[in-house]
Amino acid sequence: MAYGKYTGFKGWLYKGSTPYYAFALHRLTALGIILFVGIHVLSSFSMQQVLGTWGTTINAIYEAWWFQIIVIFCVIFHTFNGFRVAILDIWPRFIKYEKETVYLLWAIFIPIYLLTVFILVYGKLSGG
Amino acid sequence: MRPRYVPNRGINLDYILWLFTRISGLGIILLCLIGLASAMYMGARLQMDLPTVLRWTFLPNPNHVVNSNIPDVVPGWANAFWQIMQFLIVTFAFTHAANGLRMFAEDYVGHTILQPFVRAFIALIWVAMLIIAYYVIIGSAY
Numbered sequence: 001m002a003y004g005k006y007t008g009f010k011g012w013l014y015k016g017s018t019p020y021y022a023f024a025l026h027r028l029t030a031l032g033i034i035l036f037v038g039i040h041v042l043s044s045f046s047m048q049q050v051l052g053t054w055g056t057t058i059n060a061i062y063e064a065w066w067f068q069i070i071v072i073f074c075v076i077f078h079t080f081n082g083f084r085v086a087i088l089d090i091w092p093r094f095i096k097y098e099k100e101t102v103y104l105l106w107a108i109f110i111p112i113y114l115l116t117v118f119i120l121v122y123g124k125l126s127g128g
Numbered sequence: 129m130r131p132r133y134v135p136n137r138g139i140n141l142d143y144i145l146w147l148f149t150r151i152s153g154l155g156i157i158l159l160c161l162i163g164l165a166s167a168m169y170m171g172a173r174l175q176m177d178l179p180t181v182l183r184w185t186f187l188p189n190p191n192h193v194v195n196s197n198i199p200d201v202v203p204g205w206a207n208a209f210w211q212i213m214q215f216l217i218v219t220f221a222f223t224h225a226a227n228g229l230r231m232f233a234e235d236y237v238g239h240t241i242l243q244p245f246v247r248a249f250i251a252l253i254w255v256a257m258l259i260i261a262y263y264v265i266i267g268s269a270y
Contacts, residue, residue, distance in 0.1 A: 027232065034225050038257060045260050048191070048267050068179060075186070079157060086150045119178045 018102045026081045029074040036062070036071055065124040072116050080109050145227050152220040159217050163188045163210075170205065188213050191268040211265065218261045226254035 040062055046055030061067055084105050088095055137143075164185045172181055180196040190206045198205070233246045 030225075030228050031232075034229065037221070037225070041257060041261050041264065044191070045264050048264055072182070082153045083157060086154055089150055116178070123177060123179075 017099065019098050022081050022084075022102050022105065025077060026085075029078040029081075032070070032074040033078060036074070065120050068120055069117055072120075073113060076113055076116070077109060080105055145230075149224060149227055152224045156217060156220050156224070159213060159220070160185045163213055163217075166209075187217060189265065189268055214265045215262070218265065219258065222254060222258050222261065226250055229253075 039058060043055035043058040043062075046052060047059060062071070084101050088098065088101065094101070164181070167176075167181065167184050167188070172184065175198050176184065176193065176196060180193050180198075183192045186192075188205075188210045190210075229250050230247060233250065234243065237243055237246055
């Protein structure tokens with residue numbers, strides 16, 4: 001990340017390569033998961049202890065199929081990319097193939113994610 | 129975005145937390161796979177749709193799948209095994225998240241006067257969320 005230079009917002013547009021975009025998406029999905037899980041735990045606490053209706057409202061949004069598509073993207077991408085990073089940290093000699101591991105990540109992630117989205121949308125359309 | 133001041137090599141808190149991030153990440157994946165496999169063994173394949181299976185995998189809590197009207201979720205699915213699984217997943221996940229937030233904050237804040245306050249704030253959020261989540265887990269067992 002641009003050692004020793006202040007890059008500001010332009011840092012996100014930096015002419016990075018494939019692993020950089022995986023890194024940026026990893027941070028973005030991490031923030032998404034933290035926001036989702038944090039608010040979800042608080043709203044579930046509110047539902048369980050019957051502290052008003054705001055928890056039920058938020059959890060109803062969270063259970064909507066279109067919101068699930070966003071959440072599943074964050075969770076599955078963060079899981080697979082984190083697994084890739086952990087493997088590369090355990091066996092550092094594979095770091096020279098980092099770009100190839102990112103291609104492999106997308107090759108595994110895209111079919112699984114599309115299948116999940118298909119099942120979610122299909123279940124919604126067919127009323128299941 | 130500032131460069132981080134990396135401590136010397138060797139065993140220190142920064143290294144231990146770096147290692148913990150990897151171990152807890154792999155641990156959460158393993159716990160999810162164990163939860164998924166045992167749910168399948170208990171008949172989730174016939175009783176649950178995909179979103180319900182995913183919700184059970186992320187947090188094996190009976191209230192987490194309450195919308196799907198699973199017939200024997202309370203007698204068969206709410207026991208000490210799943211409660212320990214929930215405690216482990218929640219502890220690993222929130223510690224992983226708090227450490228990740230600390231990494232973000234230290235990338236953007238750096239060694240300034242703000243740093244101890246940011247760290248204390250994140251630690252406070254971490255403890256508070258753990259207590260609330262434990263309360264929800266224990267409270268939903270009855």
